[in-house]
Amino acid sequence: MTSIEFSYSLNQLSGVLKPFALKLTRDLDDANDLLQDTMVKAFTNQDKFAEGTNLKAWLYTIMKNTFITNYQKMVRRATFVDTTENLHFINSSASLIENSAYGDFAIDDIYRAIDKLDDIFSTPFLLYYRGFKYHEIADRLSIPIGTVKNRIHIARKHLKEDLMVYKHVN
Template sequence: MTSVEFSYSLNQLSGVLKPFALKLTRDLDDANDLLQDTMVKAYTNQDKFAEGTNMKAWLYTIMKNTFITNYQKMVRRATFVDTTDNLHFINSSGALIENSAYGDFAMEDIFEAIERLDEIFSTPFLLYYRGFKYHEIADRLNIPIGTVKNRIHIARKYLKEDLTVYKHIN
């Protein structure tokens, strides 16, 4: 294939590539840039195109790989290297420092609420909380599995009512 034929084929396929670029980038300007980058790479790598193969598929592959490479570069730019002695990689979107005091208070309130439950509800609930399966709890307490499910459901309902103070906290 001559250079003129190759150029003509690329120009014919550029219209087909634009919707794919828009789908990838979701922005018209970025799609135009991606299309241009794809065409430049195709022209510069003309010698790598095997005549008789599907040029459209070849161009789609170039576009997809270019998009992925550009995305990876963008992600790398959003991360910076801390050059202190610790040499940590820090995400530039900001750091959040949280202590566990709030969680400790919440867990205390939860366990106090569980202690206020009747034993017929708290025992199956605590076993389920510790990771036991319904059938294991039923075997251990010698009660039907339906009763186990019902008691855990009632325990959750009581706890939900008792712990309404935590309803709007994320």
């Protein structure tokens, strides 16, 4: 393939490559730059193209590799490496002071909500909360396992309603 034929083929395929460049970069100007870089690389490396192979696939490969290389360069440029010795700690958990008053209020509210439940709901719920399995609770209370699951479900539902004030608290 002569240089003129190769140049003509590149020109014909540039329209097919533009959507791929746009997909990679997600920006029209960057896509145009990527397309131009791809065409320059293809033209300067024309001797590496094996005639009879798929030129379009070769160009796609050049474009993809160019995009990856440019992306890696951009990431490296944007990466800041701090080589100074760390003599201070910002937002260090070692100097964090936690105010447990809010947590104490929440725990008190939870226990009050559990105390308001009927015993038939609170007992299975508390056993489950303490780590007992459904079948262990059923054996201990001498009730069917389905009843245990139902009572725990109802207890959770009531607690959810009573503790709605804590729904959006982080």
